Amino acid sequence: MECTQLRLAVLLVSLLVSPAAQAADAAFTRFVESLYPAAQALGVTRATFDSATRSLEPDLTLPDLIIPGRPDRQPAQAEFVQTPADYLKESVFDRLAAQGRALAGQHRATLAKIEQRFGVPGAIVLAIWGRETNYGAAKLPYSAIRALATQAYLGRRKEQFREEFLLALKMLQEGHVTLAAMHSSWAGALGHPQLLPSGFYNYAVDFDGDGKRDIWTSVPDALGTIANHLAALGWQRGLRFAYEVKPPRDVDCTIAQPEVKAPIGEWGRRGYAPAYGVRLGATELSQEASLLMPAGLSGPSFLVTKNYFVLKDYNYSDLYVLFLGHLAERIAGARPFEQKWQKVAQLSSAALERMQRELTRRGLYQDKIDGKAGMLTRAALGAYQKANGLTLDCWPSQAVLDHMQ
Template sequence: MNRLLDLTFLRALAFGLLLASLPAVSPARAADAAFTQFIASLWPEAQAAGVSRETFDRETRGLEPDYKLPDLILPGRPKTGAPAQAEFVQVPADYVREASIARLAGEGQRLLQKYRASLDAIEKRFGVPATIVLAIWGRETDYGRYALPYDTLRVVATQAYVGRRKDQYRTEFILALKILGEGVVTRKAMTSSWAGATGYTQFLPSEYYKHGVDLDGDGKVDIWHSVPDALASAAQQLVNKGWQPGVRWAYEVTAPGNVDCTMGVPEVTKPIGEWLRAGFVPVRGQKLSAAEQARPASLLQPEGIYGPAFLTTQNYFVIKEYNFSDLYVLFVGHLADRMTVALPFATPWSASKQLRSTDVEAMQRHLTKIGLYKDKLDGKAGMLTRAALGAYQKQAGLKVDCWPSETVLRAMSSAR
């Protein structure tokens, strides 16, 4: 019995010494090993999508996660949200900056001539104005001059592994491999934003397959090097999301002094003629045809009752599908207009101050608690948040301006 115990002890001691002699495995290395195993487990899905074994092995060999990306959920670390997009943290005057618009409009006028044949073909085939697709290109990558900084495959792989939208990015990873396997673009050239959007007009891999167009007729859809393909693909995406040919994106108007800014939500839609009869006046004496006045539109006041006001058509919301931000659509729509008419907005932006995202989110929580707001708690003062703020101001006996100000924040804090 004692001899058996001694033997067991000696074996345990030897095993312990062996472990002690091995190099320590850091948590990061262990995590990366798990990442490698996760990527390997995706081979059956990649194979089903048409990715060859050669492509899978080549592109995943040595692939490592990028834990510095935003929007990840990492054990032992606080959740990281998406970075604060300029569209949601800058006041309109800073985002739709006149100097930027003027520069991009001038370049857009030159590109209108350079790509005239392709742009004419796009307008004829899709019904999307040349200026709109050029404006999207200008906003997304500065007409291709902005070099997207991330490796697309690494981004979508990391997001599929530890991102907040794993299922979505699992698909994006498989489709990114498929793109690389088809040889349209090299891994080095397929760079992206932190969220995996790639090419001149920033498409996710899934959007590439849904909306990609080979306009130049070379047998491949190349949104990284072919301007005709990239712009036609942007037009196809707009069409697939409901673009209406011959309809403006919006009309700038002067709002009546008694305007109820809480009406500025997509759900409140009236024929443009009805808005005009209620006192909204197109700027600079613009005359609208009977067909234009019959079209439905929603009210948009990006700074509440301050700054410019707009009557937005269905095409406004189609552009918003590209980037869910009112300021993004205003930038693209206004840039498109400026390529043909060199006039700024008729009403200047006010010198409004943007509250911190945490303050706006605190407002959203309070508005949700009292039943005035039912959307996301994201710290972004979009249409629904502004309308809910206006409803709160009515209830609290405050000035109704539909803008997240320090005054409203203090009132809510006192109420809490």
């Protein structure tokens, strides 16, 4: 009886697998196989290629895929869909800063050597580790090979992921990691630092001297890799990433954009006072900075330096960079933000795209249409508010979008 039921179940499953689905899998298999010559050119043997791709199927649960007949499912990265108040929660900083301080003590000697070699403070390195993988505790649920192959086949950035897939195979061939241990994010990011395979080859270092670049199990290698990455992006030794400031009452939030720069001392003469009444030295006052108001007039303001934009090259999000920088400062013993983040409503990505298109049509915005409320979008929105006699706050609200339409 049980055997009969089992045969019936198998038959039912086979009937449920449509010819279209079977054809799609066959097309995926042909696509993967077509990549072997390119992999071979990188030194990947037939045996390694077959071992990694045998019975490989596309993972259609991944975000950022283009599948005919299926609604778009773009990645809901917290730094782009949450409000500043939700993303920069004090409770999260308290927890991660406490863990970071404990790890700073545990890895004190390693972090000192890292800072000496790369010029990147240990607290910044720890903050990235904490944000990317919760200091190594985060579970990476995807097979990197499967995720990268799927993104190369169906993703929005096929060419990029094709190259990443090939480099992942090269990593297996060279023995940097085993197939079983090659877990990743949905986008194929690997190890403690969350590097794509290209990032591994560009930035990974053997900091513990064992002859391996092990970003999976060696904390010194992982932390050294993070610092090497920032140094390669142009991190400037001895320069803070930002200073929280209190703006003057008549602040014009439309000047909060990267192109508007002045020495910090000049900002001070314009009425931008350091938070908590901190007195800055002559070197700090001479540093060039731009104004950042990530929540418009509904939250803290910052003067950001060159190193802020280095962190932004690591991840292109103002909230992500603020999270990293502030967490690093908290690990080093700094106080919370002096000004509080007010609750504001967050527009959907689609609504922000409509706003960006309208601002572009009016000649106020020249950057990309990406549905993200970055510095240039907020400044352009403020210019629209000024031109139309609206309350100036440089925050993309539904009310302003309605006014545009």
